[in-house]
Amino acid sequence: MIILALDALDLKMVKRYRCKSLMQREHGQTDISEFKLPRTVVLWASFLTGVNMESKIPIKTQWSFKLKREDTFLRFFRDYKAIDVPALTYKDEEHAKVRRLLKAYFEEQADVEEYDETIWRIHQENKKEFLSSIGEHEILIGYFDLADSIGHLSFGISEKMEVVYRELESLAEEVKSSTDEFLLVVSDHGMDAVGRYGDHTMNGFYSANRSLKLGTPGITDFYRIIKEGTR
Numbered sequence: 082m083i084i085l086a087l088d089a090l091d092l093k094m095v096k097r098y099r100c101k102s103l104m105q106r107e108h109g110q111t112d113i114s115e116f117k118l119p120r121t122v123v124l125w126a127s128f129l130t131g132v133n134m135e136s137k138i139p140i141k142t143q144w145s146f147k148l149k150r151e152d153t154f155l156r157f158f159r160d161y162k163a164i165d166v167p168a169l170t171y172k173d174e175e176h177a178k179v180r181r182l183l184k185a186y187f188e189e190q191a192d193v194e195e196y197d198e199t200i201w202r203i204h205q206e207n208k209k210e211f212l213s214s215i216g217e218h219e220i221l222i223g224y225f226d227l228a229d230s231i232g233h234l235s236f237g238i239s240e241k242m243e244v245v246y247r248e249l250e251s252l253a254e255e256v257k258s259s260t261d262e263f264l265l266v267v268s269d270h271g272m273d274a275v276g277r278y279g280d281h282t283m284n285g286f287y288s289a290n291r292s293l294k295l296g297t298p299g300i301t302d303f304y305r306i307i308k309e310g311t312r
């Protein structure tokens with residue numbers, strides 16, 4: 082099984098840029114309105130455990146919060162690889178660099194190009210690791226935050242977001258051309274424009290290359306499906 086965990090992937094953008102590989106046989110939105118705030122770490126931790134983790138993850142220390150394999154659906158698999166997954170194998174130092182550049186941007190100490198370059202570099206490194214791991218593990222999870230991180234400073238700039246969505250579409254296309262394993266594409270939340278910037282919304286995205294008949298699931302509903310996917 083393969084999970085493409087795409088931070089902030091948004092259904093309206095997937096449709097706008099006609100990302101056919103991301104829109105698989107079944108696709109739609111998730112509803113995360115059970116959460117007070119659409120926090121990335123909380124949402125991925127809830128996805129991994131099948132439980133709403135909001136009250137267990139304080140805002141102040143959220144980025145260093147880590148789950149054990151046994152706390153997650155990974156325990157149902159003989160072996161796994163999880164690349165850069167928040168609350169699990171998140172590359173803390175790399176993402177701390179991005180957050181520092183974001184802060185510096187608002188303090189007029191860094192420009193958006195430097196911020197974008199760092200995000201793209203992390204993306205390309207994770208992509209290489211992810212693509213070379215296909216077929217090597219019973220479950221493979223690749224986390225990519227391109228749409229979220231670029232979106233935060235540039236969601237209102239459509240030429241830039243089109244490049245981001247084309248890249249994520251080609252990533253899904255590459256997965257589908259190299260395997261017919263169960264592929265779940267899922268995001269934690271969506272995004273709306275606030276001027277040139279982007280802000281989290283309460284609807285994520287999901288798609289699967291098989292019929293799941295989910296309607297509008299919550300992010301914790303995938304736990305059962307992933308567990309059953311091992312059979």
Ligand SMILES: [Zn+2]
Binds near residue numbers: 088120269
């Ligand atoms: Zn997020």
